[in-house]
Amino acid sequence: MASFTTSHPFYSCRYCRSPIAMRDDLLSKSFWAKSGKAYLFANAMNIVMGQKEDRQLITGNFAVANIYCGGCGEELGWKYIRAYKEREKYKEGKFIIEKAKILK
Numbered sequence: 001m002a003s004f005t006t007s008h009p010f011y012s013c014r015y016c017r018s019p020i021a022m023r024d025d026l027l028s029k030s031f032w033a034k035s036g037k038a039y040l041f042a043n044a045m046n047i048v049m050g051q052k053e054d055r056q057l058i059t060g061n062f063a064v065a066n067i068y069c070g071g072c073g074e075e076l077g078w079k080y081i082r083a084y085k086e087r088e089k090y091k092e093g094k095f096i097i098e099k100a101k102i103l104k
Helices: 087-090
Strands: 010-012 021-022 026-033 036-041 047-057 058-068 076-085 095-098
Touching: 021 095, 026 095, 047 076, 058 087, 076 087
Parallel strands: none
Antiparallel strands: 010 021, 026 036, 036 095, 047 058, 058 076, 076 095
C-alpha cells in the first residue's frame, strides 16, 4: 500500500493561489530579497519573466530577470541568468522567490 504525505507539494502565489514551485525544487531558505526572507528554487512554473538586467546584489553582480506570477502579475522575485563571480555560478538558472509572496 502506498503512503501519501498530507503536506501540499506546491508553493503557490499568496494572492491568486497559482502553483509557483514544487516543494521538491526548494534548494535553500537562507536568501534575502526586497521584502525580507527568500527561497532559492531549482525551477519555477506559471511565471512570466521580465527583461534581463545587470544587478548588484549582496553576493555580487549578476544578470537577472524579475519574475512575476502568471496568474495575477504579482512580482515574486527574480531568476539568476548569469553570475559574474565563479563562486556564485551555482545560482545560474535558479529562482529567488520572496517568502512573503508565496504560500506552502
